[in-house]
Amino acid sequence: MLLIKNGRVIDPGSRTDAALDILLDGERIANVGAGLSAPAAETFDAKGLIVAPGFIDLHCHLREPGQEISETIETGARAAARGGFTALCCMPNTQPVNDSASVTRGIVERAAASACVRVWPIGAVSVGSKGEALAEIAAMKDAGIVGVSDDGKPVATARLMRQAMDYCRTLDLLVIDHCEDPSLFAGGVMREGPTSVRLGLKGIPAQSESICAGRDVELAMLTGARLHIAHMSTRGSLEFVRSAKRLNLPVTCEVTPHHFTLIDEDVRYDTNYKMNPPLASRSDRQALIEGLADGSVDAIATDHAPHHPASKDVEFDRAPFGITGFETALALGLAELVHAGKIPLMRLVELFTTGPARVLGRERKLAAGQPADLTIFSPDHAWTFRACESASKSRNTPFDGRAFRGAPMATIVAGRVVYRREAAATA
């Protein structure tokens, strides 16, 4: 048994923000209340800290199987735990692609054997994510997937998307899309705008994303399927999601920490600023923050995309897209959203917990009988992020050396403390 005492419990599911203790018994929460005592239990003093439901990351790349030089399920999970995450949805663009029950089972088994946090795989929409035939979605669901996506690419055609949505509605499974119009994307490497023109880098117009998001929302209306827009980065896409929500369609979306933190003007010839979708314009970032504040955005997701240093140490045009994200996500949310006065702390916690849980059709709350998954963090702890100290196998982040206020202090999965920040004062 583990008793978490003296913390400030923030539980968005029940709108609780109070000084409460939480008693964990094995893999479950035994009790939540004021002034709990359990003489037999080990005690965690959370004085000055926030105690929240375990964070869920809807979008990450763990690179296993096939690209273990960049990350493994084990190292990715450790990095995630350091970021306060207790559960991860890993995208299917591995080698081989997670498009069959056997690959899914392999991931689930590797996770059970090596990951310190929960791993919830996302299956491919189409065989090999090639955009042709539908993958074995029902069999993958039996093996443990929580949604489908051809992430890294959009679902190739409107027709295939429609079929996937119709099929997934019968399976009650979430369809996630990486929204992009390949003909507009056309070899671009950053968002089209004044900075792409100045740097002579091929630009990707914002409409590359929003045109596809519009297609998907229209198809959600046609099919009634649960649609989730991944790593949304533009005002145009957000407006499509808002219009769907006004019609009570089951359409949700996520925003990454880098898209609410950085903009295209920050891009220089440094491949740690190359990601897909690319960093957006100042006004799109503003729109995303408004969406995070007003409830139009359902979740913050990292799109943690580790790449081995050698693959990123190349010309901007040649580098792969993506940056790591687990260990800076909460700190960026605190810095850019909470400390910056854009959203209250309760809302930030919601975007990491009940928000993503609802996207997956799950519950996330702090109550007796619930899984003992908790994220304990400090909103004030001063620290500096060093990429070289990351648990990830990769170092591709634009936030190396950034000073933060606020950090995960402990991550608890199924009653077990899987990460505890050494500097955490327990006195």
Next chain:
Amino acid sequence: MLERLQHLLGAETLTREQVTFILDQAKPFQEFQRHPLKKLATLRGKTVALAFFEPSTRTRISFATAAARLGADTMNLQAEASSLRKGESLIDTVQTLEAMRPDGIVIRHNASGAAEFVAQRLAIPVLNAGDGSHEHPTQALLDALTIRDRKGRLDGVNVTILGDILHSRVARSNIFLLSKFGARITLCGPGMWVPRELELLAPNIRRVLRVEDALAGADVVMVLRVQTERIHEPALAAEEYILLYQLTAKRLKLAAPDALVLHPGPMIRGLEIDPAVADGPQSGVLEQVTNGLAVRMALLYHLVGGAPADAPHPAKERSSAAD
């Protein structure tokens, strides 16, 4: 104070004083090209690596000749013959070159930012001979020298640039450089090649739709090559381009009476420029080539030779010795 240049990566980061200094230093080298014996010992014992990852004729020969006339040796890397074809990365290739101990490296590469990428990783001076669609600073410097010679000044000149501005490193470098002197720059070309963001590159830039309006009152008309290899868009039919944008003798009459016509080359006569204009009295095309040598000699002398700003000029010493 003249801030000492370590590399030449782009015109954007040069100060007005640095540009003037380089052009002033190029002047005696301009004269020098007319000597019967065109060889100095200034950079004797120095080696310049010429790393051309993209096909180039005039810029490569210009740098090689500039180095030779200063007495330097050159190491040549050409894309077609290099190990790049075997999958070697840019960083490995240039580090290999560096290990042969050149005193400076000239790089041409099809990726924007490639020169800066190399400069951050090598300890020797890097001269950008063109990086993707980004910059081609020696071209802008030689253009500036040509304009200054013909017009007597750079300040406040009206410069019209015609063609595919978006994909042109020549256009970017010229815009950055000339705007430091208060030049008024007019950009003209098909809409997809002249996006509005270009107006934000520097002050005093305007986009004009019709070539006739763009040419009115121009002191300098810069005609860009239509660059097929860097255009990702569906190509425009050549006939369309000729119809709307070719610099013809008739159109040139709309510019200032003595307007100077420049072209970075290689030129496709009959496409972007009428042969009569290319060979006409207002054309500065061949001066551009000679001035390219002078500018590159000045840059190699200072960057590779590490000459102090106030050192006696080698070409002047040579002239006086010969008298």
